[in-house]
Amino acid sequence: MFLKRPVVSSENNGSPVPGRAWYAFIPLGAALIAYINSFQGAFQLDDYNVIVFNSAVHSWSAFGKQFFPGIRPLLKLTYTLNWTSSPGVFGFHVFNLAIHLINTLLVYQLTVSFLKECRTGLPQNALYPAAILTAVLFALHPAGTEAVTYISGRSASMMTMFYLGSLTAYIKGSREGKKSWLYVLSPLLFLMGVATKEYAVTLPFALILYEACTGQMRPVRRTVYRQWVHWALLAAIAAMVLGHPRYRFILMYSFGLRGFTQNLLGQAAAAGELLSHIFLPNRLNIDPGEVPASSVFSVQAGSVVILAVIGVAGMVRRKAWLAFGVCWFFLNMVLVVLVPRIDSISDRHLYQASWGLFLVAAIVITSLFFRRFKSVRSFAVLAACIAAVLGSFTVARNHVYRSEITLWEDTVKKSPSNARAYNNLGYAYFLAGRPSDARRAYLQAIEIDPGLEHAVNNLQMLGPDPAAAPQGSD
Numbered sequence: 001m002f003l004k005r006p007v008v009s010s011e012n013n014g015s016p017v018p019g020r021a022w023y024a025f026i027p028l029g030a031a032l033i034a035y036i037n038s039f040q041g042a043f044q045l046d047d048y049n050v051i052v053f054n055s056a057v058h059s060w061s062a063f064g065k066q067f068f069p070g071i072r073p074l075l076k077l078t079y080t081l082n083w084t085s086s087p088g089v090f091g092f093h094v095f096n097l098a099i100h101l102i103n104t105l106l107v108y109q110l111t112v113s114f115l116k117e118c119r120t121g122l123p124q125n126a127l128y129p130a131a132i133l134t135a136v137l138f139a140l141h142p143a144g145t146e147a148v149t150y151i152s153g154r155s156a157s158m159m160t161m162f163y164l165g166s167l168t169a170y171i172k173g174s175r176e177g178k179k180s181w182l183y184v185l186s187p188l189l190f191l192m193g194v195a196t197k198e199y200a201v202t203l204p205f206a207l208i209l210y211e212a213c214t215g216q217m218r219p220v221r222r223t224v225y226r227q228w229v230h231w232a233l234l235a236a237i238a239a240m241v242l243g244h245p246r247y248r249f250i251l252m253y254s255f256g257l258r259g260f261t262q263n264l265l266g267q268a269a270a271a272g273e274l275l276s277h278i279f280l281p282n283r284l285n286i287d288p289g290e291v292p293a294s295s296v297f298s299v300q301a302g303s304v305v306i307l308a309v310i311g312v313a314g315m316v317r318r319k320a321w322l323a324f325g326v327c328w329f330f331l332n333m334v335l336v337v338l339v340p341r342i343d344s345i346s347d348r349h350l351y352q353a354s355w356g357l358f359l360v361a362a363i364v365i366t367s368l369f370f371r372r373f374k375s376v377r378s379f380a381v382l383a384a385c386i387a388a389v390l391g392s393f394t395v396a397r398n399h400v401y402r403s404e405i406t407l408w409e410d411t412v413k414k415s416p417s418n419a420r421a422y423n424n425l426g427y428a429y430f431l432a433g434r435p436s437d438a439r440r441a442y443l444q445a446i447e448i449d450p451g452l453e454h455a456v457n458n459l460q461m462l463g464p465d466p467a468a469a470p471q472g473s474d
Helices: 021-034 037-040 045-050 060-066 073-085 089-117 124-140 142-148 151-176 177-194 198-213 221-243 247-256 260-279 298-315 320-331 334-338 347-372 374-402 404-414 419-431 433-446 453-462
Strands: none
Touching: 021 037, 021 089, 021 124, 021 151, 021 198, 021 374, 037 089, 037 374, 045 073, 045 198, 060 073, 060 221, 073 151, 073 177, 089 151, 089 320, 089 347, 124 142, 124 347, 124 374, 124 419, 142 151, 142 260, 142 347, 142 374, 151 177, 151 198, 177 198, 177 221, 177 374, 198 221, 198 334, 221 247, 247 347, 260 298, 260 334, 260 347, 260 419, 298 320, 320 347, 347 374, 404 419, 419 433, 419 453, 433 453
């Protein structure tokens, strides 16, 4: 099997690769440049419900009253911090970008650690270039904009920060014998991730995955001992969720939305649609609408099946890096797919899951390039070209977030059958003092979905159409 203990690389005879700490500034600098224009973004969509109109995050006294009975307390704490220190949207964007920069650094460090322990076939001088390319893909791919530029997307990026931070602390603690990192810091960051977004509960399984693919599972008893605090925390979290009235209500409501098979096929199709956004970033969409359930033979579901087959092939052929990348993606998507949601999967769900795919892509690209050209400088040119292309897409996507009108105009263009998107566009026009445009958008929403009450009510609020022909006799 692929779980044999690997070596550092295939061409260095086990000797350590010299560290280049300053390499991390390459993806960090690129991310900073690409996201500068994100500061122009406005509050959008859920930002109004969870921040602007949510009095619970407008003062520390209000936040304190909601801390224990509420959910995602750490996420709300950061909203309160931003709101009380600087109510403007600029402060929220600065905070979100800071989180993304930290995540980029963590991705780089974790990739270096993984490549040092996993057999990839990369030559000695290609290890750090592969890590840089992985971090550049993560930092600049426009799929990350929904987790960075969209303020409410902080739930995904902030959870990722604690998730990757916990994994980093675990690796350092287990490899260097630092018990405080292993049994205190890593579990604490795990708990903070769950307090930000519940999907972080998959972390203990990520620890198993990482150890299995780097050959550190033997003896199993020692691995279990290293991770016992994380698994004990997971059990406690599960008990808390089941005992929390708000979480119980959410779970009961979610599983009552649709049947298991219908939900699985629909979410699998949505996951396949998200995969296409990796290769076609111009299809990014904040509200694609519900992806209807389709057969397992649909293009979207088929792409997910193909990816799963690739992961299995990595296991069979003992390519641990391939198996890790694919399994990381599925592990970080499993709850999104299995737990029914009102909406389909959003682009921000790719944020954490994408590391695995970017890792695989970087290893393949780097390996092929170095075998052909054997030049770090030539590779730097290639990486710069990739960064320029992705960065331009990210800058363009950030520009879409500059107002509600531009965001919803982009959404209806990509989802012309989404009635809710037309209603939101109409309301954005109404707030901007463009009633005729608002009326057309509301009418389009009602034409798509006559039962959409929000659009019907918003249209009635506009009153009679002044452009309509007058009624009456001569």
